[in-house]
Amino acid sequence: MTRMQWKPAALLPLAALGAALAPTAPVYAAARIYVSVEQAQRDLFGSQSLAAFPVVLTPAQQDEVRAASSVAHPFQGSRIWKAADGGWFVVDEVVGKHEMITYAVALDGQGRVRRVEVLEYHESYGYEVAEPQWLHQFEGKDGAAPLKLGKDVENISGATLSAKHLTDGVKRVLAVYGLVLRGR
Secondary structure (H helix, E strand, C coil), rough: CCCCCCCCHHHHHHHHHHHHCCCCCCCCCCCCEEECCCHHHHHHHHCCCEEEECCCCCHHHHHHHHHHCCCCCCCCCCCCCCCCCCCCEEEEEHHHHHHHHEEEEEEECCEEEEEEEEEEEECCCHHHHHCCCHHHHHCCCCCCCCCCCHHHHHHHCCCCHHHHHHHHHHHHHHHHHHHHHHCH
């Protein structure tokens, strides 16, 4: 009777084929869309009229904003609105851990944070940064506030990068206010 011998090398072509067919694009297992831009505007400014106020930052201004906030990618000033009472509504994006977090910051006429809202969050974990009790920490802060995670902004265990990057994003919006929106 002939005995068959096990040859693991025979499975290598199948393993290579499986690896080649595996998805290479990121999978969004838990994308969360909390609120639209329009709904956030109504929630944060009520029935006030908001006028679109897009801005284009110069390279020097982009450098200043980057230095003030630690957010590396350029600020896109196309989603800014001015409220009838002199406040501002700014939509921005920062990277969480791997994916973008879209958020809105409402500022009063003096450049203090009225409220921060997370609009979209695409990570499968760390979504606690969208919780109102965590976001309330930013209210009343202005460009002079240090906004340091772990000091005047509480960290969230398991969401450290998202919390840090969102904190830096709020600092970035406050820097943009100080550089180009104040007094307009």
